[in-house]
Amino acid sequence: MPPKSETQPASSTAKTQFSDPSDDYSIDPIFHILRVLPFSFLRPPKLRLKIPTVTLPSAMTVFSLILLTYFMVVSGIVYDVIVEPPGIGSTQDRFTGAVKPVVFLPGRVNGQYIIEGLSSGFMFVLGGIGIVLLDLATDKNREKSVKVSFASAGIVFVVIAYVMSMLFIRIKIPGYLR
Numbered sequence: 581m582p583p584k585s586e587t588q589p590a591s592s593t594a595k596t597q598f599s600d601p602s603d604d605y606s607i608d609p610i611f612h613i614l615r616v617l618p619f620s621f622l623r624p625p626k627l628r629l630k631i632p633t634v635t636l637p638s639a640m641t642v643f644s645l646i647l648l649t650y651f652m653v654v655s656g657i658v659y660d661v662i663v664e665p666p667g668i669g670s671t672q673d674r675f676t677g678a679v680k681p682v683v684f685l686p687g688r689v690n691g692q693y694i695i696e697g698l699s700s701g702f703m704f705v706l707g708g709i710g711i712v713l714l715d716l717a718t719d720k721n722r723e724k725s726v727k728v729s730f731a732s733a734g735i736v737f738v739v740i741a742y743v744m745s746m747l748f749i750r751i752k753i754p755g756y757l758r
Contacts, residue, residue, distance in 0.1 A: 647705060655701030660694050667694045684751045700748055703741045710737025 606612070659665075669682040683699070685691050692700075713734030717727045749756055 647708070650708070651701050651705045654704045656692055656697035659692065660697060663691075665691070665693055669693055684748065686752065686754065689753065696748075696752075700745070703744045703748070706737050707741030707745075710734045710741060713737065 665685075669685060670679050671682050672679050683693060684696050685693055711734065713730045716722075717731035717734060719727070722730075
């Protein structure tokens with residue numbers, strides 16, 4: 581767009597195809613009346629609006645939300661909502677005829693009861709918390725007793741989670757890795 585000529589008078593009403601769109605040159609007198617008349621006696625109110633301040637959540641809040649989301653994902657909440665499996669199953673004993681509750685859906689890798697998913701998800705979260713505790717045990721600014729407590733709790737959590745997860749897999753798929 582070529583610059584405006586300095587010699588052109590400011591009151592010039594000649595429009596070119598390259599004129600600034602903010603120039604309101606109009607022949608219509610009603611346009612000018614509607615543009616000027618309401619603002620000659622109306623004044624905008626003086627508002628004292630405060631911009632809301634949003635504080636960031638604490639690191640522990642974010643960690644808790646992420647851990648809860650992780651628990652829900654590995655527990656199969658989406659599967660439970662879509663398929664709507666029963667909470668626990670039942671089987672009949674061959675010899676006595678008594679009905680016994682079953683927590684794990686045996687033989688089906690792609691199916692689960694609700695309690696099965698929640699218990700498996702809890703074991704994964706327990707192992708994750710154990711790893712976080714092991715990481716906290718490596719902090720040099722903590723006392724030795726606190727570091728030992730974190731390390732021992734972390735090792736216990738990881739071992740419990742691993743052993744229980746392997747037990748769940750062996751219940752779910754008999755003869756797995758044998």
